[in-house]
Amino acid sequence: xxxxxxxxxxxxxxxxxxxxxxxxxxxxxxxxxxxxxxxxxxxxxxxxxxxxxxxxxxxxxxxxxxxxxxxxxxxxxxxxxxxxxxxxxxxxxxxxxxxxxxxxxxxxxxxxxxxxxxxxxxxxxxxxxxxxxxxxxxxxxxxxxxxxxxxxxxxxxxxxxxxxxxxxxxxxxxxxxxxxxxxxxxxxxxxxxxxxxxxxxxxxxxxxxxxxxxxxxxxxxxxxxxxxxxxxxxxxxxxxxxxxxxxxxxxxxxxxxxxxxxxxxxxxxxxxxxxxxxxxxxxxxxxxxxxxxxxxxxxxxxx
Amino acid sequence: xxxxxxxxxxxxxxxxxxxxxxxxxxxxxxxxxxxxxxxxxxxxxxxxxxxxxxxxxxxxxxxxxxxxxxxxxxxxxxxxxxxxxxxxxxxxxx
Numbered sequence: 438x439x440x441x442x443x444x445x446x447x448x449x450x451x452x453x454x455x456x457x458x459x460x461x462x463x464x465x466x467x468x469x470x471x472x473x474x475x476x477x478x479x480x481x482x483x484x485x486x487x488x489x490x491x492x493x494x495x496x497x498x499x500x501x502x503x504x505x506x507x508x509x510x511x512x513x514x515x516x517x518x519x520x521x522x523x524x525x526x527x528x529x530x531x532x533x534x535x536x537x538x539x540x541x542x543x544x545x546x547x548x549x550x551x552x553x554x555x556x557x558x559x560x561x562x563x564x565x566x567x568x569x570x571x572x573x574x575x576x577x578x579x580x581x582x583x584x585x586x587x588x589x590x591x592x593x594x595x596x597x598x599x600x601x602x603x604x605x606x607x608x609x610x611x612x613x614x615x616x617x618x619x620x621x622x623x624x625x626x627x628x629x630x631x632x633x634x635x636x637x638x639x640x641x642x643x644x645x646x647x648x649x650x651x652x653x654x655x656x657x658x659x660x661x662x663x664x665x666x667x668x669x670x671x672x673x674x675x676x677x678x679x680x681x682x683x684x685x686x687x688x689x690x691x692x693x694x695x696x697x698x699x700x701x702x703x704x705x706x707x708x709x710x711x712x713x714x715x716x717x718x719x720x721x722x723x724x725x726x727x728x729x730x731x732x733x734x735x736x737x738x739x740x
Numbered sequence: 741x742x743x744x745x746x747x748x749x750x751x752x753x754x755x756x757x758x759x760x761x762x763x764x765x766x767x768x769x770x771x772x773x774x775x776x777x778x779x780x781x782x783x784x785x786x787x788x789x790x791x792x793x794x795x796x797x798x799x800x801x802x803x804x805x806x807x808x809x810x811x812x813x814x815x816x817x818x819x820x821x822x823x824x825x826x827x828x829x830x831x832x833x834x
Contacts (some may be wrong), residue, residue: 455812455813455815455816456755456756456757459756483823483826483827484750484751484819484820487820487822487823487826488815488819488820488823491815491816491818491819492815492816495814495815496813496815
């Protein structure tokens with residue numbers, strides 16, 4: 438079940454920096470992306486591509502590794518795919534996705550590369566970031582364009598810029614309003630397509646408090662994880678996205694009560710004076726699934 | 741067999757990287773490597789051999805290479821040498 442893989446953090450590493458590439462995966466991020474797009478200057482696109490290729494070929498990484506390619510409408514996009522797919526990244530991250538056709542185009546190229554290299558068909562996935570109103574309008578089409586799709590992400594700064602506004606700090610009360618609708622629509626599209634939703638980078642490394650608020654906000658909206666560019670943010674983001682002991686305990690009790698009710702054939706169930714119905718059971722199952730994937734909960738046989 | 745058209749370089753002198761400067765050489769002079777490295781005594785031979793092997797694997801028989809190594813792992817050395825060669829062959833890979 439690749440789609441249910443934990444992706445609380447998706448960390449970027451600049452693709453032309455060997456020091457960053459070889460160390461990026463050791464900080465515990467759930468997923469790491471080697472970037473040959475924005476973090477690499479035009480004059481170094483060729484060297485970044487080579488470096489990422491050789492890193493993927495010769496190093497072993499403890500987590501999932503994706504590659505952010507240049508968009509296929511730029512002079513580098515197709516070459517990125519041609520060079521990097523034979524190194525078998527876990528997924529291709531496409532920036533500025535705007536249509537399902539782009540995804541189907543990339544899907545075909547991946548299919549061909551998998552055949553030529555003898556990789557398992559369908560093993561290389563796709564993650565797309567939405568950075569424009571057009572992309573947002575087509576978000577569901579993008580999310581459902583290929584069975585390789587694992588997640589859509591919002592590129593916050595780019596999106597805000599394309600709205601001719603700026604990304605504000607994601608304070609739960611006043612901040613992040615400019616992205617509120619876009620973030621929600623990303624979650625709707627991802628959920629309808631049955632894939633994950635990833636929030637954008639929070640770029641002020643020193644401001645932990647606002648980061649926590651922003652992560653709490655996007656978790657509440659339904660996101661599965663958040664992108665980041667600095668290892669310092671990983672633990673903070675994980676803390677918010679990982680169910681607490683209290684949440685785990687409650688979920689556990691919900692499922693127990695539900696199981697009892699099923700066994701006794703009783704219609705209505707209550708726990709601590711609160712009615713428990715199907716959505717709560719589903720949520721409890723999800724809490725335990727995330728907790729189990731995050732290694733803070735051991736699934737019991739009885740549930 | 742390929743022939744280098746011009747001098748070219750790739751890489752940086754940042755930590756964990758290597759700067760490769762590559763120039764065409766007269767036919768028959770072979771692949772000559774001049775290496776600067778903080779770990780010359782320990783890894784000098786290994787790094788030089790890797791550079792020569794990578795250059796030869798691209799079909800180049802004659803080249804003058806100056807390498808300034810800053811603790812690069814093998815994958816980085818290979819990648820930087822290949823990029824320098826592509827650039828010296830006049831292919832920017834775009």
